[in-house]
Amino acid sequence: MKRISNFKIVVSVITLSIIISSCSDVKRKPGSIYMPDMTYSRALETYVSLDSTIFTTDPQKRGREIFYNAKPVAGALALGELPEYTLPDDSAGYAMSASVKNPLTPLTRKDSLEASRLFNINCAICHGAEGKANGPLSTSGKIGAVANLTLDLYISMADGTMYHSIFYGKNNMGSYASQLSRKQRWQMVQYIRTLQPKPTATATTATPVAAKTDSTMTAKAK
Numbered sequence: 463m464k465r466i467s468n469f470k471i472v473v474s475v476i477t478l479s480i481i482i483s484s485c486s487d488v489k490r491k492p493g494s495i496y497m498p499d500m501t502y503s504r505a506l507e508t509y510v511s512l513d514s515t516i517f518t519t520d521p522q523k524r525g526r527e528i529f530y531n532a533k534p535v536a537g538a539l540a541l542g543e544l545p546e547y548t549l550p551d552d553s554a555g556y557a558m559s560a561s562v563k564n565p566l567t568p569l570t571r572k573d574s575l576e577a578s579r580l581f582n583i584n585c586a587i588c589h590g591a592e593g594k595a596n597g598p599l600s601t602s603g604k605i606g607a608v609a610n611l612t613l614d615l616y617i618s619m620a621d622g623t624m625y626h627s628i629f630y631g632k633n634n635m636g637s638y639a640s641q642l643s644r645k646q647r648w649q650m651v652q653y654i655r656t657l658q659p660k661p662t663a664t665a666t667t668a669t670p671v672a673a674k675t676d677s678t679m680t681a682k683a684k
Contacts, residue, residue, distance in 0.1 A: 544644040551630040562622025566648045569656075577646075577653035584641055585650070593657040607634055617658045624651045 509532075518527040539545065544565055549555040569577060582591060590596035593611035600608040609616065616624070628647050631637040642650065 559626035
């Protein structure tokens with residue numbers, strides 16, 4: 463009985479030792495690290511203060527210190543973002559805008575509903591919900607020369623020129639570059655097209671008289 467009791471004590475001590483050692487901080491540390499840069503990230507966080515003795519935001523000190531200005535690489539685009547509109551806000555830029563094509567595919571039902579919502583928030587107060595220059599501000603007489611977007615002038619206007627006007631503003635209308643994203647501005651152009659009447663094509667056909675004359679002349683020639 464004494465041997466069994468001693469054996470239980472030894473087993474209990476060993477078990478307790480294993481439990482204690484398994485909870486030790488020493489066992490939690492890894493062994494040799496093959497690639498320390500992947501284990502301990504050296505990534506720079508944009509809004510974290512950097513050591514000024516190592517990093518600099520001054521391009522003149524580039525090389526002596528690590529240059530990092532927390533800005534994206536020139537030309538970089540956010541995921542899903544459209545390219546930046548680069549034409550200047552002058553008469554030459556306005557004229558060149560006619561050659562700029564709408565990069566978006568036709569509006570889906572979901573996109574159309576969103577474009578309608580954005581139009582009512584940003585544009586309908588002047589242009590009206592149907593784009594006929596009959597919004598509350600236009601009819602109040604406080605703002606004049608509001609564009610009727612259903613007129614032939616705007617029906618024939620190129621998508622790029624319409625986008626140019628939304629981006630920079632035109633006449634009494636200010637710029638909407640800060641209110642609408644690049645994609646939303648192009649969607650706005652697409653939505654305005656849905657408010658405009660569709661152009662009617664006139665088909666031309668030869669008159670029966672001309673056809674009869676031709677056949678008569680052919681018969682005489684024979």
